[in-house]
């Protein structure tokens with residue numbers, strides 16, 4: 001289904017693919033940024049900030065209206081009362097990450113949640129204190145694990161093991177990942193990987209890594225900043241210990257949108273697990289009795305600290321409705337086809353000018369998500385300036401990496417074709 005042939009290297013073939021796309025009508029539910037001339041930009045930055053669902057404006061406005069009309073009583077009397085508002089997102093989130101209701105919660109920002117999870121799941125001892133991460137992890141993740149190691153009195157240079165591709169290679173080999181886990185197993189306290197990796201788009205095998213980690217008595221957690229709303233996930237069944245994610249990328253909840261956290265049921269209610277706590281984590285029945293001792297909620301909600309930002313929850317609730325209409329399985333099917341079309345067009349039209357970092361599509365395995373990262377063999381500066389002139393929005397990382405994510409909910413095959421045409425014109429000029 002994802003194999004294309006030379007007869008599809010033209011705009012009418014791209015239009016035909018769009019006409020046959022079961023998700024084609026979802027694009028109309030999003031605001032697409034416009035060029036100076038008023039046409040749609042070619043937006044390939046869903047891996048950075050997803051586009052705005054049109055209905056989100058009304059959903060947020062409804063909460064402003066409730067605030068205006070009800071003041072503090074909105075906590076109880078708003079159409080979607082603010083007190084339990086985060087609960088309205090729980091079921092949608094279980095479908096996004098493959099979890100049970102008591103295992104997921106929307107709260108805080110991503111790095112905050114990562115720290116909260118590390119407080120509980122990174123419990124180093126003299127002999128078992130190492131954390132395995134990727135060498136090209138997103139800087140905030142590295143800062144978080146480094147600072148946690150220091151907080152516990154360890155030198156990050158000793159405590160943090162960075163998984164890296166072999167010299168001259170762009171991706172981590174799975175056998176090298178397994179070898180690192182085996183090599184450091186005795187001292188390994190935690191495996192914490194970004195999945196997919198933010199830079200290369202490489203997706204690691206959640207189930208296998210979790211099993212391997214557990215076989216060495218290490219905890220296993222994932223940062224799903226690039227996975228939530230992009231990958232097909234079964235965190236509960238895979239026995240992942242914890243996960244965190246943001247919602248402003250593929251989940252389209254808006255800039256700085258509220259993040260999420262998953263804690264496996266195996267760890268819920270464990271009195272031996274330390275946790276940083278706040279009043280939103282205490283028993284809801286007695287919360288307003290203002291007791292001085294916490295009575296933790298027996299679910300992941302025990303990790304909540306503060307009463308949550310309702311406008312952000314509203315934006316995510318709006319977006320999750322669209323995911324429920326579209327269904328993750330259909331999003332994933334289109335993701336595979338759309339990213340494969342991008343890969344096919346790049347190799348047909350500009351193969352000699354680009355090197356694709358992201359793993360190739362493999363039927364039946366999740367080796368990547370929507371994003372393709374591409375190294376430009378020519379100086380990319382001209383390309384970047386043409387992108388700016390022609391309304392192409394994607395992401396450039398020094399020195400030569402373009403990251404482009406066709407997002408299945410709003411990108412079309414024609415978008416992909418037009419993007420590659422621009423790269424071709426500039427590359428061949």
Ligand SMILES: Cc1ncc(COP(=O)(O)O)c(C=O)c1O
Nearest residue numbers: 109110111138140194198225246
């Ligand atoms: C993999 C990864 N980790 C962490 C972050 C930081 O997220 P936040 O600023 O929401 O804490 C990002 C943001 O893009 C990211 O992609």
